[in-house]
Amino acid sequence: MSGRDVIGIAKTGSGKTAAFIWPLLVHIMDQPEIKPGDGPIGLIVAPTRELCQQIYIECKRFGKVYGIRSVCCYGGGNMHEQQKGLAEGCEIAVATPGRIIDHVKKKNTNLLRVTYLVFDEADRMFEMGFEYQVRSIANHVRPDRQTLLFSATFRKRIERLARDILTDPVRIIQGDVGEANADVTQIVEVFKSADMKWRWMTSRIIPFTSEGSLLIFVTKKANAEELATNLINEGYDVALIHGDMQQYDRNNVITNFKKKQVSTLVATDVAARGLDIPSIRNVVNFDVARDIDTHTHRIGRTGRAGQKGTAYTLVTQKDNQFAGDLVRNLEGAGQRVSENLLQLALQNQKFRKSRYQHGSGKQISFRTRERPGFGSSSSR
Structure with missing residues (x-):
């Protein structure tokens, strides 16, 4: 002001x-x-x-x-x-x-x-x-x-x-810089195979959607299409959104999801930022995010404006590198780290070495701004 x-x-x-x-x-x-x-x-x-x-x-x-x-x-x-x-x-x-x-x-x-x-x-x-x-x-x-x-x-x-x-x-x-939303309860499920992830997902959809809207994140467009198709074939009420869809179609999907005309949305990270739908009670990271910042924004689609929500992240043995980021993320939010997740993270050499090492913050200095000309463009 x-x-x-x-x-x-x-x-x-x-x-x-x-x-x-x-x-x-x-x-x-x-x-x-x-x-x-x-x-x-x-x-x-x-x-x-x-x-x-x-x-x-x-x-x-x-x-x-x-x-x-x-x-x-x-x-x-x-x-x-x-x-x-x-x-x-x-x-x-x-x-x-x-x-x-x-x-x-x-x-x-x-x-x-x-x-x-x-x-x-x-x-x-x-x-x-x-x-x-x-x-x-x-x-x-x-x-x-x-x-x-x-x-x-x-x-x-x-x-x-x-x-x-x-x-x-x-x-x-x-809150703390870069921390996950403490209003979101995070649960990490560790699986031995992708098939086990699928069985877990199909067994949870009905309980989740009885609580409110469900948002499922998948990293790649092809995998999102496959997951959405498989869930629809199983008889579930599912919509899909990804970056290659026409804007009109994307808007329609989001509108229908907001109006609860569809209970479950499978999305790539195009929907991870700014999607503000109060009815989302559960978020599932079917695939882990590219990085922990994207993960933080994904799970932030629930627990909006002080409400409570739950975010599930499904990991397998190949995700041991990201498991270390999850451990730090959970600890930063004061949430429980399961023994299975910690053991998976410890399989990564970099995480093992850094487990008990702590860095120090840096001071930031600012200068007055200058004003050069405009650069090239890239429409988004």
């Missing part, structure tokens, strides 16, 4: 979206009115279409009372409709990195009036290869802006970004 730059490190489901929307609305009401052809006052950059859409819905809902207009811009959406909304004038633009750069380069909008800049889930944008675009956007916005950087984790690349684009920031940490 005081105009300071902010680093926000918060677990998933902690309500950080409202934390940057409300100050943005106050900020906008203190600015001269937008005229047709002006660019937005607030720019919110998020990694995925789904997250952009959800932030846009909240901006529209809260801003409507004050006559504040929002536009949502993402790759795969209707470029003409986005262009029209920007041209008519909007106080808030919610966008993926590549798409907002496309609009600026096509002169559909400009960033001259942006004085409130938000990067949400910056760690995810880096994972998706958007670091260059993120830096280009930050460097193309006027230096007297207020910048808010949000991330569920605070790895070295995010630390460097914070140094480069923030000025004397307030640092707000909700």
Whole structure:
């Protein structure tokens, strides 16, 4: 509210979206009115279409009372409709990195009036290869802006970004940096074979869906399609979402899942970020995540806004390297580590060596920002 730059490190489901929307609305009401052809006052950059859409819905809902207009811009959406909304004038633009750069380069909008800049889930944008675009956007916005950087984790690349684009920031940490949501009970099941995983899954679907909606994560698209097909053939009520689906189809799947027209959703990590559905009571990682950050965001799809949820992670002998990450993750959240999981993790030499070694934190220094030109784009 005081105009300071902010680093926000918060677990998933902690309500950080409202934390940057409300100050943005106050900020906008203190600015001269937008005229047709002006660019937005607030720019919110998020990694995925789904997250952009959800932030846009909240901006529209809260801003409507004050006559504040929002536009949502993402790759795969209707470029003409986005262009029209920007041209008519909007106080808030919610966008993926590549798409907002496309609009600026096509002169559909400009960033001259942006004085409130938000990067949400910056760690995810880096994972998706958007670091260059993120830096280009930050460097193309006027230096007297207020910048808010949000991330569920605070790895070295995010630390460097914070140094480069923030000025004397307030640092707000909700929980321990990078920890899993303590409102989510984590249970790790260790299996000897993939067949045992399948039998476990089919024996749990009915109990899980009797408690609420069920979200099942699979790492690869082909495996997700196979799992969803097999479950449907067994007579279960299942929908599927992955990154190669058309945006219209993805939106329909998410809408049906939100409305509880389908009880179980099999998803690749395209749905891991920003999917905010209160009815999800159980999450199953049928395949382990690529890394522990992705795992943290997966399980954060349940236990939202202080509610309780349960996340199950299914591992086999080939997952011994990731098992060590799971052990540290569970211990960081104060949750039980089973003997089976610990023994699996100890099969990995790197984990054995590091088991009782502890690193020390680093101090972060910040410099004033510079403003070079725009870089290349990649629509998302």
